[in-house]
Amino acid sequence: MAGLSIRNLAKRYGAVSVIEGLDLDIHDGEFLVLVGPSGCGKSTLLRMIAGLEEISDGTLSIDGQIVNDVPAARRDLSMVFQSYALYPHMTVRKNLAFGLQNLKMPRAEVQRRVDDAARALQIEPLLDRKPRQLSGGQKQRVAIGRAIVREPKLFLFDEPLSNLDAELRVQMRVELAALYNRLKATMIYVTHDQVEAMTLASRIVVLRGGKIEQVGTPHELYTRPANLFVAGFIGSPKINMLPVNLDLAAGRIHSADFGAFRTIALPDKGSTATICVRPEAVKLGAGDVSAQGKVRLVEYLGSESLVYVDLPSGETLLFHGAGLDSHKPGEDVTVGLNFADMHVFDCDGQRVDAALEQAA
Amino acid sequence: MRRFFRRNAAGYLFLTPWLVGFFLLALGPILASLYLGFTRYDMVSDPRWVGLDNYRYMFERDRRFWKALEVTFTYVALAVPLRLAMALAVAMLLDKGLRSIGMYRAIFYLPSILGASIAIAILWRAMFGIDGVVNQFLALFGIQGIGWITTPSTSIYTMVVLAMWQFGSPMLIFLAGLRSIPRDLYEAAEIDGTSRPRQFFRITLPLLAPVVFFNLVLQIIEAFKTFSSAFIISNGTGAPADSLLFYTVYLFNEAFRFFRMGYASALAWVLLVIIAVITAIAFATSKYWVHYENERD
Structure with a gap:
């Protein structure tokens, strides 16, 4: 598990500023949802935490260590992508094991973790299939499986449910909540769907134009929106x-x-x-x-x-x-x-x- | 039947130029050459049927035929992998997202357009000659160069270098293939701590396999057919000491220098069979190493 501390963080592409002067503390073991309209910088922020985007200014600390220049692989985190990003030429089993094999982990340990994850996610019958033989929901499960086998201290989710149909989205939402309750790891979750944000989050961060509009529990955001934007964004209808x-x-x-x-x-x-x-x-x-x-x-x-x-x-x-x-x-x-x-x-x-x- | 043609009329209309060209210009000579392969024909008197004599002579007594095969297979074995490696390396560099990628793509493709031309072959002779640019460069380091093309043991390598330099078209195909591999696979691999070499061998190459296969088959066929540059660089004879006696050069000489049109036709059909067999082998092995994304189960 891990706590994050973000200070004066900025991301610029040339003269274009995406995120400017952002401060945020993410508590150990909380489910933090970053929500906002497209282009608000939420995915960029997540990718900076992941180490996939360079930090233009400010600092990012995980467990008190500044990790600005630490490569993604050594930040001890897993990420679930919107596209699932499964390796299409590998079976589900190999997809799950690939990251562990990078770590030169003993074969028996790899086997144990893959089996555990497959059991927890109910994808055991799929282990020898290739991704193209899976439905959207099954792919999503494998993608989550690939994240949990590494037993990281921090999970990142980039709009993981956006490619699923409405019914499956509701079902996976429930399963994600159950996963969080079981693992109690720090999770950072990006979505543009305020229902996902409300149902999953310990705390929600509402972003607009690269700036934080409000941080709070779903209840705080609903009952005491800090500004017109949050009032309009949170709540349906x-x-x-x-x-x-x-x-x-x-x-x-x-x-x-x-x-x-x-x-x-x-x-x-x-x-x-x-x-x-x-x-x-x-x-x-x-x-x-x-x-x-x-x-x-x-x-x-x-x-x-x-x-x-x-x-x-x-x-x-x-x-x-x-x-x-x-x-x-x-x-x-x-x-x-x-x-x-x-x-x-x-x-x-x-x-x-x-x-x-x-x-x- | 009439409905079939009415429905597909536009398609056949578009096909017409090719069909006319094929039936009038290509099919006749192809069939004729199959027949001529069984005759003795000097283009002056009528062809005379000799049965399998041409093929028997080729395999049993013609040492230059075997030499031509040796030269051509050596060239194919070296030039194809090296050209593909070169093409893939440059494609990966360009895929890194250079600013003026369009310009670089054009510049790198240029040799492939020029490469087949007579001018470049002549330039190559000059470059690798005893007083050529290559030796002048080596002289800077105090190395006394040789006549790379006129020395039988090195002449084939000048051809291989020329082939490597013409990596343009497989490079463009590789580049398109690399572009189609989703970025987030690499990001996922990055987060999983996959080293760059492992990313290349475990992600890039397997996902690129269909493109590698396509390029491989195309380049093998291309390499077997290499003619004009070999013809020019070897002065049209396969010299020195038959070290540049490419199969096509030998075939050309038999046909148009010695007017043994019957024998040359037989040579042509043997080359066709060789290319067909090697392509078939490539296809047969491909199921073990080529993974198609949209394969049906």
């Missing part, structure tokens, strides 16, 4: 965002649809702000503030439904909950929001907390 005007002198917020009101938190600058409310927190009927709207669309998902309501200003509000499917498009409804469910963001998109909470 997506959070509702209402642009509002600020009356700083009166300490009130003006919404075109919900009128003027005071919230628990109020920005101290600018003339505009954004109020965010999770779809499951929107009320049908009166709330602390209410507005009239018209149902545009109802999406029935079985146990629950999504209801899109057009507000007079042209904004759309999304509800998410059970028993909403009796609503019909064109229907007039009253919608309500409660202050406690509101996330308030100032004109720069930064979260504003209640004075009381900030003091605490």
Whole structure:
């Protein structure tokens, strides 16, 4: 197991800066997920940790040792690639053994580790097949097997489930969680899928444009997003965002649809702000503030439904909950929001907390 | 039947130039040469049927035939592996991601275009002559060079060097093959602590095997057919002391210098059989060392 410490890390390709001044501590034995839209630098960061990309600036330490110039092979880590990167001309058994043979490990030990990994991943019947004879899910298992036979102190995953179909992705997600619980090794996992991030992570790092937007547990990110980007990125269906005007002198917020009101938190600058409310927190009927709207669309998902309501200003509000499917498009409804469910963001998109909470 | 032709008319239309050329220009001479191989024919009087006499003479009494085989096999055995090694080495250098790869590709391919030309063969004679550039270079180090082409024991190697220098077309094919090996296999190997030589022998070569095989077969056939450079460098005779008596040079001389067209035809068919057998051997062994990515099970 290993803890990582990243200080002022930068990656530049010529004049193009991908990552700049990044600081991050990764605790021993945690499952850390790097999440963000494409091009946010999450894969680059992972590849720098792996030793596949040079570090332009700053330091990367594993267990207190600066490893900037330590080659990938001597960082004692394994990596699972999005493409699986299985050697196509080798059988599954040879794929699993290849890395161990590099280490000049005794044959019996190689055999034992390969057998153990195959048993744990239930790929024993596949050991003598070549990768092209495997399904996507089986390839993924072999790729994970190749990572665990080396018994490294650090596992890196680069979008390992992206090439799988939806059903298999859910299944492998569960298996990865089980693997983590069994090994309790430090794992760093890159994905653009926020559901994977939420379900697997001990902590999530949200990246955008090579910068960290927020680091926290899935619960922290969901309940207290640090800025508009994180609020919009984490959570499915997506959070509702209402642009509002600020009356700083009166300490009130003006919404075109919900009128003027005071919230628990109020920005101290600018003339505009954004109020965010999770779809499951929107009320049908009166709330602390209410507005009239018209149902545009109802999406029935079985146990629950999504209801899109057009507000007079042209904004759309999304509800998410059970028993909403009796609503019909064109229907007039009253919608309500409660202050406690509101996330308030100032004109720069930064979260504003209640004075009381900030003091605490 | 009519529907078949109507549906495939465009294809056959495109094939027409080749089909016309093959049937009018190639097939006739090919069949004629098979027949002429069993005759004595001096291109003036009518061919006279002699049965297997040409073949019997070739294998039992013609020492120059065996010499030509020796020269040609020596050349093939040296030139093909060396050219392929050269081609692969340069392809791997270019694959490292040089900035002006397009330019280098063109420069490295240039000798292959020039190589078959008469001008280069003449240049080669001048370079390896007793007063040639090679000896002038050696003289800088106080080494007294010999006439590399005029000395029977070294002349074949000047041909091999020329062959190595013309590595362009197998190099381009190797380069395309290397490009098709996924980068992340090497990254996975890197993380697994695989040394560079082991990466080459355990990943690059096995994955490149289909391309190596393709190049090998092509180059073997090419090497057996080597003619114009050998013809020029040996003054058209296979000199010195028959050390450059390539099979094709011998065949050409029999046909167009001594007008033994019947015998030359027999020689041509023997060369065809030799190339066919060696290619067949290559294919037969390939199943032990060539792995195809998309092989059906």
